Amino acid sequence: MDALKVRNAADVEEAVRAAIAGDQPLEIIGHGSKRQIGQPMATNAVLDLSALNAVIAYEPNELIITVQAAAPLADVLSLIDSKSQQFAFEPVDTGPLLGLPGRGTQDKGTIGGMIAAGLAGPRRIKAGGARDHLLGAHAVSGFGESFKTGGKVVKNVTGYDLCKLLAGSWGTLAVMTEVTLKVMPRPEAERTLVLRGLDADRANQAMTAALGSAFDVSGAAHLPASLSGTEADGLTKIAAAGQSMTLLRLEGITASAVDRAASLAKQLMPFGTAEILEDDASAAIWSAVRDVLPFAAHGPLGTWPVWRIVCPPGSGGRLGQVLARETGGQVIYDWGGGLIWLALPPQPDAAAALVRRHVGAAGGHATLLRASDDVRREVDVFQPQPAGVAALEARVRASFDPKAILNRGRLRRSVAP
Missing domain, CATH: 3.30.465.10 (Uridine Diphospho-n-acetylenolpyruvylglucosamine Reductase; domain 3)
Structure with missing residues (x-):
């Protein structure tokens, strides 16, 4: 594959104009760290x-x-x-x-x-x-x-x-x-409350209560019991075999974070006694949640396709349980944004039809964030758009890149100039 290494914006202009003249679509890379996300592209120049x-x-x-x-x-x-x-x-x-x-x-x-x-x-x-x-x-x-x-x-x-x-x-x-x-x-301090042993529905209730409280929660996540033995930096030290973990983060100046954590723990007593983790231990946990480390490529689930699913929080607990049951997969709930991560055993289509049927019924959308090249050629990686939205998207794209020179085919399986 031809590589065009540019030095400045003028070089970029020249490279794009040459690509237009030769109808040579370009793959745009910096370090190439996300090249495996999206549809395999119809490009042969970088x-x-x-x-x-x-x-x-x-x-x-x-x-x-x-x-x-x-x-x-x-x-x-x-x-x-x-x-x-x-x-x-x-x-x-x-x-x-x-x-x-x-x-x-x-x-x-x-x-x-x-x-x-x-x-x-x-x-x-x-x-x-x-x-x-x-x-x-x-x-x-x-x-x-x-x-x-x-x-x-x-x-x-x-x-x-x-x-x-x-x-x-x-x-x-x-x-x-x-x-x-x-x-x-950067916040001066952070505290994370850990509730153990809740099922997905009960955890959903606890996270919803915390996020709706006056304590300014800045993160809420739930890892089911089935992931309690997963080795992941930041989680291994606090994991307990056979127990789920529900995590709630508070940040700010030290006195405020300490006081709010204690008050929130009292409010959540109906869901169990919360242990409180401080600063570095708390930060390590949220790095693991942010980067989905239980599904890391070097781990036991490293060959499994991974879906990133956004849905209304009220339906998330039930949706996650249904998807896990019907796909044989594992789920992580990052509830600070109505987000479910789903890893499922390898199969030719990554269960795309099943996943999108359930996610659509819940009012959400799904992106296949990790899968093999073969799977990504066979399914829509990004959520298919309704006709009206797709037409608007096409008009916007044409106003920026009418010949689809830039990353042609990355968002849709077939992109015509």
Whole structure:
């Protein structure tokens, strides 16, 4: 496969224009950490952005950072952490789930990949998703033309907000070359309440009660008893064989986190006695939940396809139990965002029809986040859209990339220019 390594936005423009002229669709990569997500693409040339890796500006007092799109996410996280700041939406590291070698810088991918995927962690119930923290971007469209959207301040009025379209577009609308993001202060302390032995319905009730309380819960998750023996960093030390775990996180200044954790534990007494984990132990647990470590590629479920299912919280407990029973799979409930992770035994179609039937009936949608190339060729990886939405999506895509030069075929099994 031909690789075109660019040095700047002008190179990107030139590469896209040449691809248009030769009807040569391009696969857009930074570090390639998420290449295994989506439909196998109809491309035979790679646009390599890895040289666009500089931090342009970081203004901690203004809570903004501007970086080139292929800046390593791990390096940027380290930089803002040195100033006691963070990306509040908790970007997901897909490396463990997809089986990337090692746990180095490239495992976490790039800033551009983080935005293009739009995957956020357990705090999204409070902080929103990646799209809510993207302030501005420079990008090159499928016409080979550079454009700028948004700005470099937390509050700006720029008309039509193209940033929201770029986030979660999986590189199908434009090639991002530079982005400006909002950062937030890192909480001084965190506490996690652990309730043991609840079934999915009872856990759902406990999480709903906690999230609806006045205690500002920033994460809620449930791991069934069937996963209690799974080896996963952050969870192994607190797992108890044969017992489920329901997790609730509170963050803030130390005095507040301690007081709210104690008060929430009292409120949840009808669900059992909660143990309280502090700071580092708490952070390790939520990293494991965020990155779905019980389903990691190096673990016992590493060959199983994994679905990411978003559904209304009220139906989640029942939906998870039905899917686990009918597929023979395992589920993790990340209830801070109405999210279920489902890993199921390998089969030719990853039980796509069954999963989507139950998820659709519950009012949700499902994405096949991990599967073999053969499976991804046979099923729709992303949720099929209703006709009206699909037509709107096609019009938006045509306004950015009429010849489908960028990541052709990634979102749909058949994408015609």
